Amino acid sequence: MSQSEQARPAGAAIPDKTYEPQRFEPAWAQWWIDNGIFDIPAGGEMFSLVIPPPNVTGSLHMGHMLEHTEIDVTIRWHRMLGHATLWLPGTDHAGIATQMVVERELAKEGQTRHDLGRDAFEQRVWQWKEQSGGTIKKQMVRLGASCDWSRERFTLDPGLSRAVREVFVRLYEKGLIYRGAYMVNWCPRCHTALSDLEVDRTETDGHLWHIRYPIVGSDQFLTVATTRPETMLGDTAVAINAADERYLHLHGGNVLLPVMNREIPIICDDLADPEFGTGVVKVTPAHDPNDFEAGRRHNLPQIRVIDNDAKMTAETGRFAGLDRYEARKQVLEALEAGGYLEKTEEYRLSAGACQRCKTTVEPLVSTQWFARMKPLAEPAIAAVADGRIRFIPENWTKTYNEWMYNIRDWCVSRQLWWGHRIPAWHCADCGGVTVSREDPSACQACGSAAIAQDTDVLDTWFSSGLWPFSTLGWPDQTPDLARFYPTSLLITGFDILFFWVARMVMLGMECMGDVPFRQVYIHGLVRDADKQKMSKTKGNVIDPLVVTEKYGTDAVRMTLLQGAAPGTDIVLTEERMAAARAFANKIWNAARFLMMNMETSGVEPWIPEGPIGKPEGDAMEDRWIFSRFHRTAESMNRAIANFRYHEAAQLAWGFVWHEFCDWYVELKKLRFSAGSGLNADWRNILALFEGSLRLLHPVMPFLTEELWQRLAVNSPGRPRSIAQARFPQPDPQGIDEAAEKDMDLLQEIVTAARNLRAELKIDPKDQLSATLYSEGRALTVAREQSAAIARFAGLDLALRPGHAPTMAGAMRATPDFELVLAVSDTQLAALKQRLEKEIAQLEKTITNSERQLGDEKFIGRAPDHIVAGMREKLGEYRAQVDKSRQVLAGLA
């Protein structure tokens, strides 16, 4: 017997009194894996999904847990439908993010990556990766993720790196990757270029400075407005609009750049908007994307005035070496001193910040590698347009299209050390570039051996863009690739729709000639009780490990799913988790109760073989619960298929608690008897309970496995795990409308009686006589269920056809029946007394309220809400006293 076999609970033992998920969840998590429960069968309908690989930057947060729970529900459901189901797990090296984390670690030791050198630093990051990747795997296992760990992948695995290299070379050969000096977003802290997506726009308060540029050969000047005066040092023109008659005569002339004392031309360009500011704009081709374009249109020189550290370059003369913000100050002082500063306005401006380190990015011209996107976007647009890929919720299609239609080239090179090294070699002799699948030994162009590999690495999303096929063995034609690509479904967050989803579609179409997935379900964000996004900096994160330890994994999963309505965010609170734990506890105790009764009845743990159809025998409660079971199964299958997880969770919850436990088990209590053995009652109960566990299994895998194993212990033909059992499918044969109607009547009779008793404040222990009048089916139901009515409603019921002779006080009327309680003299007296006392007290309160509300001083001085509140209360007292008087009158 293996260690994990031993870790299983002891057979059929009746569950302990308290539900303590911590005692069995970790054991089952490990047992599933050790026993190959998630192994994929050789044949059958295929269902595949690749995980959105978490970054190896640390551990998993609630967003991951939500995502993994949704994935796991879908995966377990498909597995239980008998499909060959693959959930491929893995992690992303997350270039810039991980490098930053490790650099921070180094900083604590007073070191930089440069102190270590590239190789040693990479080793260091690998160490970190091993640790973080291990933590992530451990967490996923603990959360019950039913993935196939034998297929676990990492974006820097040799196989995946080969795929990256293959794609890079292919795209390069097709002219879809090029290298050149263009305007990029540069992070002066991370020291790397960034793609547009990696720049967050944030609005800040700033200024708009109006600067006078003297016109050469005149005593006039042109006033330009800028938010970044320090860049003027690199101006190589000023622009006016060709349609702007105010300045048109100046076209072709020059202005003298203040401070720098350089003559620069006045050009006509649409860059200048006559409506904005003065209608004249300075042109700094080296430091602004628009100016860069304008500069190319007019062949303007680019003067680099800010370097990679965001310090001023030698080009700026006396400002050289200054930080960009210090330079701004000093440039402004110089302008002021020279009388060039016309005015300063308050201005709201948006600046780009590095997504990772929040440093303000510097737009500058830099030689980088770019991927041409338009040709890749076209097939990606078509794939969605013609329905080969479907977004759920559908409106994400629009967002996707919007981005695809306006796509711009993608800067794929990063000046980092952690990532896939760009497979390009530069020749020291001829300057030629050799891009190759195999490491070259000589320059392709001139044959020189003096070549060195490009020092840049690729954007981390380049490799994750290949994830759906690189993980399956591509570029080799592996059996997995043939079997599982295209994948069936992707479940991910909208925050990486462009970063990842869009790129997977483009690269999948390009490399595989087919879509990477057929459906994309976009889930919401996990928020805290104040609807705030969870973030480490805000300190409002709920740690999955902490709450799963506290409430149990099943309860947290249930809570997440209950909130997971498509298109909405998930508000996660501890109250909800506590409620979900109560639900788990309820099931636990139902199982405990059943097993205790099985013992006294002499019933061995047992689960039926084959699907659930109709009940044995013709007891109403059996026919009813089977019917409700099939309807629930039908709805749940549909809900999960349509990603309506909240609905699936609610259906399971409502059925198990409010139908199975509240009514069915209560009704069955009337039929338990010692030594009865495995009779029809038990076979029906156990079939339904076991079926309910299967319904619930995708949502609450641990609890259901734990209880199922206890029930299934002596059933030889069973699967090893409930995870391998079939998910319940509705059987029309089991639908019984007559039983449902009868049950409705029984519930109405019982509820009416309970309601009356509560209203008349009759002691729950008092058994009452009552008469039920009806012209229909209610009499039959009441006769057949008289034992249940006696127990649930405390009524000894007499049955009469027709209607009640008088409208007595203790009566409840429905369209189907009238129920009249016989209240005995002593009860009546007690009731009268209680009512009279209540009325007297109420009248006293009412008198006091009326006196106070009649006092003008009080009305005048007391705050309005107090007065209003008191008036409202008075109304309530009056209504209550009226009701009590009526009841009293009815009883008299």
Added chain:
RNA sequence: GGGCGCGUAGCUCAGUUGGUUAGAGCGCCUGCUUCACACGCAGGAGGUCACAGGUUCGAGUCCUGUCGCGCCCACCA
């Protein structure tokens, strides 16, 4: 500047193509240690479905507008 979404019970949210009396969980009130469960049982209060129009036999659900809130995209100094 474009695009998307939200505003339903005290709180957090469901309510898929418009259809009989708008639901859940929590919270609140009342009563119950009923032999599985007080992480429980039973009963109850609480909603002009943001506002104003419109379409319809019928609107929380569709249309228009207003107000409030959030998110995404965008090269205007």
